Amino acid sequence: MAKVKFESITLSGFGPYRETVEFTFSERLNVLVAPNETGKSTLVAGVGAIIFGIPQTTDVAVFGQARFRNWDHPLRFEGELICTINGETFRFHRDFNSNQVSLAQRRGEEYREIISGTHNPRAQRRNLRYEEKIKALFGLGSQEIFEATFCLTQPLPEGEEIDGRVQELLSGTGASFNQATEKLTEELRTVTRFTGRLGVTARDAVDPRELELLAEQITQTKQEIEKDRELVDQLEAFRSDLVEQEKLRKEKEEALTGKERMLALWSEWKRLKESYTSARKVYSQINHGKERAKELSAELRMINQEKAAFPWGSSLPAETAEVLSELQSLSEQKIKLTTEIRTLESQLAKDQKLDSVQAVPEQKQGIDWDVFGPGTVSVIKRRQRQTEEALADWVNLQETKAAYQECQLLLEEEFSHFSGAEQETIETLKSYTDRKARLDAALESASLKLEKAKEALKKINRQGKFRRSLILGSALMAGIAASLLRRGGEGDFVLPLVAFLGGAGLGYLLGRVLFPVGSLEQVRNHLKENERNMEQALKEVEDFERLARPFEAEFVDIPAACRRWEKFSAQREELSFQLQEFSRRELGGFSGEAENCPLSEMDGKIGERWLELYGLARVVEPKESFQALGDLVNWLREKPPQWWEQLIDEAEDYEEQVKTRTEAKARSVANQEYLEKRRQELEQLKKKQERLEERIAGLLDYSAGDYDQAKRLWVTWRTLESRAEKTSESIKNILVTQRVDSLEKLEEKSDDASLQAQAIYSEWKKLIDDHPGLTGIEEAANPEKIDEDYRGLQQEVTQRKIEFKRVEEEIHRLNTQIARVEGQAPVNIAAAEIRLREMEERQAELELVSAALTLAYQEMTLAINDFQSSHRLRLAEVASGYYRNLTGLNNRGVEISEDFRVVVNIDGRSVVPAQLSHGARDQLYIALRLAIAQLLAEETILPFIFDDPFLNCDEERLANIHSSLSKLSEERQILLLSHRDDFSSWGKAVGVKKEDRLV
Known part of the structure; x- marks a missing residue:
């Protein structure tokens, strides 16, 4: 039977542990006492997360990364578990971010990785090798079963909840047996309504389910396939009509082309007529512009004659x-x-x-206020604040010096042995207990191996003697037998000799079979090697004892003394650094006492605020002598707040x-x-x-310097200028409109327009002469007749187009019908056949699912009956034993009915849990949990974790529970987590190491 013991658990970025935290455990009963909300329950969750994984969820209400990732953005989110299983040490390491897991086994002084890779508890592609290894080591394979079976937390169930919780724990699914069978029944009802015929329910359902609906769809699809085949016959008829319409379209197209050609000639006739009319109009416009330009040119000459009376106007x-x-x-x-x-x-x-x-301000008390420059009051107030800060720092300095001297005295008196020790010696003393245990274990192991080697050598020597005796005995027996046979007849001594040698050979073979020959030289070498190992182990033990002997005489707990020495040494270094830092920052690195630091010699090196305060003292009391910093500090201490207030008032008067x-x-x-x-x-x-x-000198001379007269003359000149500009602009606009740059060019353009109109007229006349069907130039003045002939031709062309379009539409209709029939017959039939095949496959799949659910229901029912008949009484017996131990009463027992109703038998009287007190119900549930854990994990003894479950227990019940847990800890490791200090004495405290600090 495998026994599991947790050695240590390390968490980083998990729950409240942002930094790395390591928990170490002893072999039996371990106790962790800590306030609420400090991570006790997080430790329980961390064990399951490391072994079985933690899902990547965003819901903080469920077990997942969103709930247990530290809020302060940790650098790492990982965990490590070191445990011992049947004497073999294993290390589990998991990166919760990437689900990278590493399982290593300790071989000698190092760990060798046996399984690594990605293990996501909710991934579709499972890491089967890792999960099978976990199940082989711990006897179970899920975090839910582990927490439900071996972790007991608050709140414990009420009396009426115990029956259901017992079934949930035994089923391992978080639900009762009846819920499991009901789940199978509901799934089967979604597939088929014939659950009664399958023996799952009392009768069949009324409404059809997916399997029956699918059967109806298959029948309907088969009927539609037969119907679509009738459309194929229509396809040939449509194709025959299409050939006839294509021939008719060609005839209509030729007739339409002829009429459109004649309509195009009419369009050309109308274009030339319109062009001739437009050319005549253009000629008329150009000729009119030419005449207007001549009139404007004459007007411009008259205006220029009037402007000559103002010779100064152009210069303004x-x-x-x-x-x-x-x-x-x-x-x-x-x-x-x-x-x-x-x-x-x-x-x-x-x-x-x-x-x-105005008088010069007077100075009071002989103070030279000008030294402080502008803002004298602000400077004095700043010096007051500097004084308060400097005196506070001075007090801190004195306290630091006293603390440093006290720490130095403590190290010299109590830890003098550590001061001269080498670093290697210190590291050895830190692990004194573990090192001593390892050396003793190594010495014992070497001693055992040496004894085994000596015994092996003795065994080989005895086997050699047995083989030689067997050879000699076999030879003698064979020789004697041959001699006896020779006496009964004739012969010589050859037969006894042969028999003697044959007997010897037979004895040799029997000796090799009965006593196999081992390598004597190999055994001797092995013996020498073990003797050397024994000597080496003895030497290491003697060296360690010689090294630790002075410390053993001085200290009872050497590792604890070593940690205290390191703590006080670090504290001394920190205080020394603070003193040096003050000297460097404030005194410019002065090596003597701060009180003796000279102010005049350290000018420029000492802190700026001390120099400013020194300057204030010399200005306010120039007759005082300030040789050292201590004098200045004493002088500042003597100044009460009233002195500073009076000094500020005088500074304010001066500033005013x-x-x-x-x-x-x-x-x-x-x-x-x-x-x-x-x-x-x-x-x-x-x-x-x-x-x-x-x-404007010319205008002012003409108006004799009168600004008003000059304005009137300027208005007259600007009027003439405006008229001239408008006339010139009009002439320019005419030239621009006609796209010429002079009147001569305008004359030429008029002649060109006349010639253009004549050329268009000649082209129009030639078109009429070449096509007699067109209207003549003489008749062009009758627009009614022209429009009538043109509309008649247009109507004929339109009619031809309509007829051609009808043929096109008929062809399009036939093509559409052909496409529709072609699409409905082969394509739809093929798609329907594919759909039919898919539905038939789905029907077979549902029938298989129906059969599987029916079989699962039957097997689950048989399993429930088997469990109730075989394990129920055993569970009650084991739970009764635990319950008597917890309560200390032998007249009480636990009984479990066939439907898993839990009752307590007290002196032959049955009592339901609801009739018990809260404390008695808690004891009952704890007893049931311990019994269930024993039944569900008979092949593996896992640690049991109690997370604050004894809230309703008085002192007597706690004493019984303590006794039961102590006894249980002899069989399995126990972790008790609580906020109550009185549990500390129940077992060994759990070691908690946070960032090089041991708690």
């Missing part, structure tokens, strides 16, 4: 009106600026008189006086600058006015 810029308006605006601005400048000069004179009589003087100076400077700016603006206005007058 186009924006003359804007220039005149700007000159008028500049004149008004000059008047306003002159008035404002006079007012500013008067005000400035008054401010200068007031500024000359400086502000008043500064504002007066600033106002005077601003007025002076504004006056200068206005003078510069006046000068700029004058220069701008001169530049603008230069641009």
Whole structure:
């Protein structure tokens, strides 16, 4: 019988464990006491996740990665389990992200991987090799069965729930036996309604199911296939009609082509007529434009004669009106600026008189406030904050020095042996217990192997003696027998000799068979090798004892002492680093005591805030002498908050006086600058006015500098200019419209238009002469007759097209009918036959499923009856034993009825679980769980995990449970997880290692 023992469990990024956490267990009863919501139940889930896998789900309410992945985005999401099964050590490692799993077995001092790969618990392609190995090692193959059987958690079921939970555990499916048979019945009802005939239900269903509906569809499809075959006969009739219509279409097409040719000639006749009319119209337009251009040219000459009276007009810029308006605006601005400048000069004179009589601010207490620069109050307040921070850091420094000296004294007095030890010695002492156990085990193993080797050598020597005695005895017996035979007759000594030798040979063969010959030299070598191993083991034990002897005399628990020494050593290093860091950061690396750090010599190296505070002290009390940093600290300690408040008030008074003087100076400077700016603006206005007058100097000379008169003259000139521009633009538009660039070219274009009209007329006349059926030029003036003839030809062409289209439609209809018949007959029949074959295959599949479900129902019913008859009484017997141990009462027993109703027999009286107290019901359910675990895993003894299940138990019940668990731990490993401290004494504490910290 295989016995499983968990050695250690390591989780990374699992549940609340973001970093790596390792749990180590002893062989018997293990106890982990921790507050609620700290990961006890997560440890239970981690065991199942490592062995059986964890599904990749997004639902946080079910067992899966979404529920147990740490929320803080861990670097790793993996787990490792090391366990011992029948003395063999195995290591399970699983990466939960990728479902990569590795199963390794320990061989000597190292692990050798025996199975690796991907194992997804919900994958369609299973890793059968890994799952078969898991089932062979643990006796079960799913996480649900493991947790339901060997993990007992809260809340425990109420009294009326116990019967159902017992059936769920025994079935291993999370449901009762009746639910399993009902599930098979429901699945069979979805397939066929004849469940009564199959012996599954009392009678058949009324409505047909998938199997009956499919049979009806198969019959209907067969009838449709026969019907479609009648359409094939129609195909030949449609093809014959199509040949006749193709011949008729050719005749109609030829007649239509002739009529369309005549209609095209009519179209050409109309085109030439319209072209001639258009050409005559173009000629008329060009000729009209030519006459209008001549009139406009004469008008332009008259306007130019009037413009000659204004010789200065052409030299003026186009924006003359804007220039005149700007000159008028500049004149008004000059008047306003002159008035404002006079007012500013008067005000400035008054401010200068007031500024000359202002007094200089007085300085109080002899403090030179100018040293602090602008913002004196802010500087003083900042120095106050710096003082508070510096004094706080100074107190921390003194505390750190005291802690360092205390830690140094402790290491020298209690851990002097560790101080001079080498690192290799320290590492050995860390694993003192394991190392000592391994050396003792190695010595014992070497001793046993040596004894076995000596025994093997003795065995070979005895076998050699037996073989020699057998050879000699066989030879003597054969020789004596031959001698006796020789006495009864004639002969010589040859026969006894031959018999003697034959007997010896027979004895030799019997000796080889009865006592096989072993290699004496090999056994001796093996003996020497074991003697060397024994000597080596003794030497290692003596070396280890000599190394540990000084520490054994000083410490009871050497590994714990080693860990304390490392802890205090690390604490000393940390405190030393803090002191050095303060010296480097604040004192510029000063090596002496901080109080003795000179302020004047360390200027530039010491911390900036100390220098600023040193500067404040020298300014406020220049007569004081500050030689070292300790003097400055003492001086700062002596200054109460009232002193700082008074200093800030004086600084505020100083700033107010400086502000008043500064504002007066600033106002005077601003007025002076504004006056200068206005003078510069006046000068700029004058220069701008001169530049603008230069641009229209001719107009201003003609108007004697009068801006209004200049505006009226400019309007007259612009009117003449506008008339000339419009006339020129009209002439230009006529030339552009006719696409010429001069009047001469316009004259030429008029002649060309006349010639073009004549050419079109000649072409039109030639078309009429070549085709007598067309209307003559003389009759072109009668549009009614032309339209009547043209419409008649159009109607004839339209009629021909309609007839041709009818033939086309008939051909299209016949092609459509042919395609329809061709598509309905062969294609549909083939598709129907394929569909029929698929339905028949589906029918056979459903019939097979129906038979399988019926067989499963029958087998499940037989299995239930067999289980109830064979295991029910045994389960009750085992559960009764556990229940008596848990309650401490021998007059109580557990009984289970045929329908798995659980009752308690108390002195011959049956009591249902609901009549018991909560604590008694918890004991009953725990007893049933232990009994079920024993029955379901008889070939494998797995550890049992209790996760806070004893909430309803008083002290007496807890004592009985403790006694039962202690006894049970002799058979199997037990893990008890609880938040109650009183369970700590029940067993050995579970080791929890988090990031190099042992809890």
